[in-house]
Amino acid sequence: xxxxxxxxxxxxxxxxxxxxxxxxxxxxxxxxxxxxxxxxxxxxxxxxxxxxxxxxxxxxxxxxxxxxxxxxxxxxxxxxxxxxxxxxxxxxxxxxxxxxxxxxxxxxxxxxxxxxxxxxxxxxxxxxxxxxxxxxxxxxxxxxxxxxxxxxxxxxxxxxxxxxxxxxxxxxxxxxxxxxxxxxxxxxxxxxxxxxxxxxxxxxxxxxxxxxxxxxxxxxxxxxxxxxxxxxxxxxxxxxxxxxxxx
Numbered sequence: 001x002x003x004x005x006x007x008x009x010x011x012x013x014x015x016x017x018x019x020x021x022x023x024x025x026x027x028x029x030x031x032x033x034x035x036x037x038x039x040x041x042x043x044x045x046x047x048x049x050x051x052x053x054x055x056x057x058x059x060x061x062x063x064x065x066x067x068x069x070x071x072x073x074x075x076x077x078x079x080x081x082x083x084x085x086x087x088x089x090x091x092x093x094x095x096x097x098x099x100x101x102x103x104x105x106x107x108x109x110x111x112x113x114x115x116x117x118x119x120x121x122x123x124x125x126x127x128x129x130x131x132x133x134x135x136x137x138x139x140x141x142x143x144x145x146x147x148x149x150x151x152x153x154x155x156x157x158x159x160x161x162x163x164x165x166x167x168x169x170x171x172x173x174x175x176x177x178x179x180x181x182x183x184x185x186x187x188x189x190x191x192x193x194x195x196x197x198x199x200x201x202x203x204x205x206x207x208x209x210x211x212x213x214x215x216x217x218x219x220x221x222x223x224x225x226x227x228x229x230x231x232x233x234x235x236x237x238x239x240x241x242x243x244x245x246x247x
Contacts, residue, residue, distance in 0.1 A: 009050055092240075
């Protein structure tokens with residue numbers, strides 16, 4: 001059966017001498033594996049529509065296992081990402097995280113939309129680290145292990161939030177800090193950012209300026225949080241950390 005879908009290429013791997021297998025995050029079918037015949041040939045039109053981060057419209061022949069791309073047209077190339085090693089590192093991390101946390105053939109238009117908006121924001125020159133953390137929070141929610149940010153995990157009060165607890169999977173207020181001796185202290189600004197990162201739609205993100213110290217604290221919290229609850233290790237995160245050191 002032929003199906004016309006819109007999607008973004010989030011992973012590719014060689015298959016034989018001339019073909020590739022791509023993972024397509026699509027609007028209607030969710031995450032699916034697709035065979036692109038002849039895509040490794042330099043002059044192949046299939047090559048142009050199956051590069052990483054390409055946003056396109058595809059005609060897909062659906063199969064029980066691997067589907068086949070019959071044709072495709074580029075909507076947005078996101079070429080700027082592939083031409084910049086720093087932007088590539090961030091986009092690769094987000095693509096791998098998406099691939100790991102989303103189930104095969106389980107459509108989720110919201111995450112599709114959020115991922116696409118994140119790539120577009122990176123191309124537009126918005127802070128890729130801030131965008132990444134905002135997208136991570138949304139993906140964690142869909143994957144079923146998002147932290148509780150709205151109220152203290154111990155007493156449920158919503159004021160005087162002073163810490164983030166990996167163990168308790170959420171924030172703690174001033175009275176409940178002793179619940180987790182290994183909590184991460186957070187200030188009022190950092191708490192507001194955590195709430196903003198959780199709630200705001202990626203399509204509505206303007207140029208948010210966040211101080212480096214605040215970004216670093218939230219980044220470290222989210223990294224440790226994923227390591228505790230997310231499961232599989234991310235190869236792209238190691239590369240991203242190396243790139244960040246260069247910056």
